[in-house]
Amino acid sequence: xxxxxxxxxxxxxxxxxxxxxxxxxxxxxxxxxxxxxxxxxxxxxxxxxxxxxxxxxxxxxxxxxxxxxxxxxxxxxxxxxxxxxxxxxxxxxxxxxxxxxxxxxxxxxxxxxxxxxxxxxxxxxxxxxxxxxxxxxxxxxxxxxxxxxxxxxxxx
Amino acid sequence: xxxxxxxxxxxxxxxxxxxxxxxxxxxxxxxxxxxxxxxxxxxxxxxxxxxxxxxxxxxxxxxxxxxxxxxxxxxx
Numbered sequence: 260x261x262x263x264x265x266x267x268x269x270x271x272x273x274x275x276x277x278x279x280x281x282x283x284x285x286x287x288x289x290x291x292x293x294x295x296x297x298x299x300x301x302x303x304x305x306x307x308x309x310x311x312x313x314x315x316x317x318x319x320x321x322x323x324x325x326x327x328x329x330x331x332x333x334x335x336x337x338x339x340x341x342x343x344x345x346x347x348x349x350x351x352x353x354x355x356x357x358x359x360x361x362x363x364x365x366x367x368x369x370x371x372x373x374x375x376x377x378x379x380x381x382x383x384x385x386x387x388x389x390x391x392x393x394x395x396x397x398x399x400x401x402x403x404x405x406x407x408x409x410x411x412x413x414x415x
Numbered sequence: 416x417x418x419x420x421x422x423x424x425x426x427x428x429x430x431x432x433x434x435x436x437x438x439x440x441x442x443x444x445x446x447x448x449x450x451x452x453x454x455x456x457x458x459x460x461x462x463x464x465x466x467x468x469x470x471x472x473x474x475x476x477x478x479x480x481x482x483x484x485x486x487x488x489x490x491x
Contacts, residue, residue: 349471351471353469353471354471354472356475363454364456364457364458364479365475365478365479366458367471367472367475368460373460376438376440377440377458377460380437380438380440380442380458381440381442381456381458383437384435384437384440384442385442385456387435388433388435388444388452389452389454392452396450396451396452397451397452397453398447398451398452398453398454400453400454400455401451401452401453401454403454404454
C-alpha cells in the first residue's frame with residue numbers, strides 16, 4: 260500500500276479529484292475509472308489505500324482518504340465507495356481526531372501518519388472480531404456493526 | 416488527571432474488556448456478563464506517546480465507552 264502526502268493550497272471539491280491528486284503527481288494522467296468502486300481489482304489498488312491530504316496554511320482541514328486497507332499479505336479490505344474524512348485538530352493543537360462512521364468510533368492521534376495507521380489497525384481488528392467472529396456470541400449492537408462493516412467493505 | 420496507560424489497560428481487562436493488538440495499537444472491546452461481544456470499544460497506542468494518557472486522550476477514551484470523564488476515571 261502506498262502512503263501519499265499531497266500539499267496543495269487548492270480547495271478540494273470532489274472525492275474523485277482527491278483520489279486523483281492523491282494517487283499521482285500528474286492527476287491528468289490518471290483515469291477516473293480507476294476509482295470506480297465497481298471496477299476494483301487487486302492491481303488497481305496498488306496506488307491507492309489510505310491517503311493523507313494536508314492543505315497548506317490550514318492544518319485544521321487535513322483529510323484522510325479511505326479507499327483500501329491491507330488486511331493480510333494476500334488481501335485488502337476495499338471500501339465499496341471511497342470516503343474522505345476530515346481530521347480535526349484539537350484546541351491545544353497536539354491531537355488530530357477523525358470521526359469514523361465506518362468504525363462507529365472516533366480516533367485520536369498526534370499526527371496524520373499515526374491517525375492513518377490507527378485507522379487501519381482498528382479496521383483490521385474490527386473485521387477479525389466482528390466478521391470472522393462467532394455471531395452467536397455477539398450483542399445486537401455488535402451485529403449491527405458487523406452488518407455495517409460488510410455493507411461498507413469487502414475483502415479482496 | 417493523567418492516567419497511566421498500563422493501569423487503564425489492566426483495569427479494563429479486569430472489567431470484562433477483550434484486548435486485541437496490531438502493531439503498537441491496542442483495541443479493547445467490551446464483553447457483557449454473558450461473554451457476548453459488544454460494539455463498545457476504545458483504543459490506545461504505544462507509539463511515541465509517554466507512559467501516561469493526557470487529559471485529552473482520557474476524555475476521548477471515556478467518550479468511546481459511553482462514559483463521562485469523571486465516570487471513566489472512577490471506572491479504571
